[in-house]
Amino acid sequence: MKNSNATTKAKGFPLPSSLKVVPGTERAQASYPYYMQFSKEDDERFWFYNSMHFPEPMCVFDMITAEAAYCALGSANTRIHCLPTTLGIDYRIINGRVYIGGNAVTDPSEIARRTGEFQRRAFYYYENWERLFAQWKDKMMALIRSAQALLKPDLPEFEPLEHVHAGRGVASNHYILETYQKTIEGYFRMWHHHFEFLLLGYGAYLTFFDFCKKAFPEISDQTVARMVAGIEAEIFRPDDELRRLAKCAIDLGVEGEFREGTSPDEIIKSLEKLGKPGVAWLKELAVSRDPWFNINVGDGFYHYHRSWNDDLSMPFAALPGYIANAKAGQRLERQTDRLMAERQRLIADYRELLETEEERAAYDQMITLAHRVFPYVEGHKFYCEHWYTNLFFNKIREFGEFLSKHGFFPQADDVFHLSHYELETAIVDLMTSWSNGSPPRGISRWPAIVKERKEAIAEWAKHETAPALGPVPDIIDDPAIVMLWGITRENLDTWLTAGEQPHSNEIRGFAASNGVVEGVARVVKSAEEIDRLRHGDILVCQVTNPSWAPVFQKIAAAVSDIGGSMSHAAIVAREYGLPAVVGTGTATQKIKDGQRIRVDGGRGVVTLLE
């Protein structure tokens, strides 16, 4: 890798200004707000494609997920905790693809000034972590409850008589706007909660990680991850609930109803017909669903990544497998005692290998802090990216139904082709129309625009995306980028050289979970394609998230474009003892569906065998 530096440095990545909007999609590109568009000055900076969070072209409404997230991330880094060496993350979109770049602080005196601030702020958080985290959970639950309490948008022909007699004096159309604005406000607020602890949590983890890498230069990332990872984190819970439901089905004697290829509706109907035991199982299902099925099949950044609650096919598809495993005598529950004992043994054994008592004392301090903060790092996603995000998108979907009922566009989901600003104009348009009796102006405006934007998304999906843009930085010193995206200077060199070796039959990534497996690759580009996976396939995907956990019971190995050793795919693969290579950058582009490949999870190498 060292030798390639000289050549790659000179080469660099394409400049943002050299990227062309796909012809015919210019108007769709212009629908993104002006502050998301690339400009000439952006050529001076380094950008990378955030395919971890945004692996597919973004509908214009869905860009709110980037907007709200980066707004909150930057606030936490720049203004709240005052990270010494980094401000926030800038983002741009072109052809539906989100590029991001960090704002580093490089002036030593400024770093020193921010360090003082950081220690007054971040250290207070670390010192009071448990209390603040408990408070966080209360805040987050209050936010979820208030989102649940928001009205379903609707407009009666006449204002209900009781409102009139009560002298409310404010008409229903006003509450439509209020609900919408509260929906948007709540979503932006959620992201502030999301980032309140996140960087501090990752930082404490990386501190321990860094120590281990220095003390044991050849220790694998996954071993460090296993020393820190929680055992009962919320991300395991939805999958745990499925195992519980599988066991319930057997205990109640209704497991015969769960056949592969049968739709959830059919299964539920046949359970109802069974009477008492079937109804008893459905009651258990209801218990699991609230809240644990509020997990979406993506990472919370796309409106169409529906939750298990919205679409039961993902959890139901996993049940026959879990039932079969249980009947074959496999223990279904995760053996948390065993996992905890293993973690403690790892920590103690590595501690013993340290050379001095001094080092052991430092090790103890760092692992203690990592364990204190990590429950937040692992747990927040369920509340933020899943539970709250589902409520949010479903509320917007209600606005979609509402507007489509009034003729703004044919389908409810068409609403996601309006930006959140445009959506507010459409709502005000409808409010006005309801108030004055004229037809809404939008019905002649939006259908054509929605159609055009849909076509643009489909077109953009066909085009490959440069992994990075602009000049290559000498080093990547932004802790946020290293922590959240696992991007290092070495990664960039790999990306740069990837194009130079078109015939190489090897793809490299992070060694995420040990073992070697050969098999048929199933390239799954979106969550909708998950049902194409067959027993023994090797999953090749851009990124996985907690709702994918059930597919790990039937795959032989996992390969992802994005992710580090603490990514979801890595964590779950280790739990299931499957080989996994993550963060390859290009696996989904280089591996053909159905191709035979070898996954060496211990070395982080995927070999194309044909």
Place this chain on the structure above:
Amino acid sequence: MPSSEIIGWFADVGLSDRPTVGGKGGSLGELTRAGIPVPPGFVVRTAAFERFLRTLEKEGPIRTSVEALSGHELEKITALSECLRKRVESAPLPEDVNSEILAAHIELCGGDSNPPLAVRSSATTEDSADASFAGLQDTYLWTIGAQETLKRVRSCWASLYSVPSIAYRRKHGMPESSVAMAVVVQGMVNAEKAGVMFTRSPLTGDRSVVTIEGAWGLGSAVVSGEVTPDRFVIAKITGEISVREISDKHVQHVPAQAGGVKEVETPENLRRVPCLTDPEIVALKEIARKVERHYGRPQDIEWAIDQAGKIFLLQSRPETVWSVKERGPVAKPTDNPLQHVMKIFGGRR
């Protein structure tokens, strides 16, 4: 026969016996006593060499004639070396030395009259900080029969008087009285594969991994550097195999029909095949850890796996490269444990 002043069975000797059994002999004894599989054998103690030397000295001075030379007088050293080696290799052995070695040989060979043996020099100065000196002694592989064993024991003794050995001792002004040699006689492993392993990474000094190098055939091909071995790195604690470098092992050392070892080409279908399976890597790692724990410090180990798949250790000595490097602590405890996070948040690392 029991161990004696002349013969020490592996089970009866240990590291503390180094002055009489040499470094290699002591180490093999130590491993045997620790329950580590080592090919059975005995050590011809330094006393045997001393007695032999006494009989030789009667016929003409040896030690004083060496000490009379300076390290730069290469011609004189060469002439003396030739003379002394001839004497060591041909003079009759003292009767008790001769009979005890023969008796031990018979006992080691058991019913089988001609099993292949390895005869290895085990100098008392060997394995000291200056490893290069250790390399000056000899090892004879695949020796067959009692006469051959006796001959090779003498060869080992004679190697003390090779030109480089004498020159080395003279250059460093080592007194000849401190020079003694024991000789290890042990069963020969008919290795299907063999090599070396290190209980800390030779590349990074990491103590959490075992690095294993191996190739087909006898380990001599790896130790002498005639073949590029496969290289594996396995984590001591998790058993994860993080490195598997499979090399083209073009040659291997195998037993020669008439005794000794010869180099042959590796069959084409084996050259680029990993010489170790995962369970073998794990088993070697376990043995390496056991040895390291026994000694309480990192070890360099020679290993072999015989045709039946059984693992043997042929040598273990303290790792010397990283152990002498002074490394500051990776981190020290801080009064406020939170200070540690500044390594991540505080700027360029």
